[in-house]
Amino acid sequence: MLFMHSKAGLCFFDSAQGNAMNTSPAHAASGSHAQTSEIHNDIAAAWDLALGRTALADIADPALTQALQDTLNNKTKPLGSLGRLEDVALKIGQILGSTAPVLEQPQMVVFAGDHGLTARGISAFPSDVTWQMVENFLAGGAAVSVLSKQNGIALTVVDCGVKHDFLAGLPAGTTRPGLQVRKAQGAEQGTADSSAQPAMTTSQRDQALQHGMALVKELPGNALLLGEMGIGNTSAASMLLARLGGLDIAVCTGAGTGLDALAVQRKTEVLREVLALHAEATAPLDALAAFGGFEIATMVGAVLQAAHERRVMVVDGFIATSAIVVAHALQPQVLQRCVFAHRSGERGHEFMLQHLGVQALLDLGLRLGEGSGAAMAWPLLQSACAVLRDMASFASAGVSEKSDAPMAVG
Ligand SMILES: O=C(O)c1ccc[n+]([C@@H]2O[C@H](COP(=O)([O-])O)[C@@H](O)[C@H]2O)c1
């Protein structure tokens, strides 16, 4: 990453992607942000959403909603008999602004980052697993690789702050298929240990947010599936839920990659200590900087950009939903664009879903992350669209509608 000064202020240049953009120490929550509006044009609207300068549009158009409901009701089936698939159809129709929506070029993005808090023994696995799994994603061997391929979903892995150089030994300017390197300045070792200092500086957080916005801007299609990878990131997600959801950390903390009951207790104590250290970090972007991680912050930026562009978002498990918790605290209408793929087995996810007031589609006891649950839920979204588009209506198929006459008795 090269830094240069522009007329507008500090401009960071992402050498891996060849993107130049301006940044500021913007800080929507604490009021300490510079009031620069000089941000790369491509992401200016999403940046304004992050700073709360503008509000995300309400997409629940009453006329379209009625047209969608009428379309569903006139299909050759008893009223409401396709259950929650009909809710999904209605939601996708609203997002894409059509009674015959077509999902195009779905993009699975796996946001990856490492966490300094792992030094406190809060995960069952070592940090090295983060970069090793990124290589596995790229090689096609991970669950998300297999499930994305099975469902025709393009897969991109983003190094948001993994403690590893994926381009080491390659000639300068080389790119690797399926990989984007979008590290904030100083993110080469992952986040700082949040039990000693904030996980990210405000400048790093802002760079991560902007990276997420910029990368979505460049993706084709109208659907974004959110996945992540990062040893230690259930801790960050639990703390974000506790702080922004006003919950005790004990109910927000779970086994993650597989801690036993005693280790979960110890993890909870560490997280309680971190929350107390950052007691002042109550506003969404302050909490994000305090608890991390780079992958969650980049995901928040991606969500705001995708929401602005009216893409359909499919949210995976506990960590992906924590990014929605932050984005929702900034812009509540984000939820109108989200389908929650599944209820994770991670303790705390149910509380997270309750906090957002949403219901997940599947409940398969998944607790892998990566985007695996989002990839599994994807065919249901395709089915919802197929029902809207292709099912016959009572009139077109010549099927008699429900009789208004009372049933004959005896
Ligand atoms: O998304 C979930 O529901 C989920 C639940 C438990 C674990 N994970 C994955 O496990 C990793 C984090 O777990 P941990 O124990 O290291 O905090 C990270 O790579 C996540 O993708 C993911």
Ligand SMILES: Cc1cc2nc[nH]c2cc1C
């Ligand atoms: C093996 C492994 C795979 C993962 N995928 C997402 N998080 C993960 C954590 C571990 C430990």
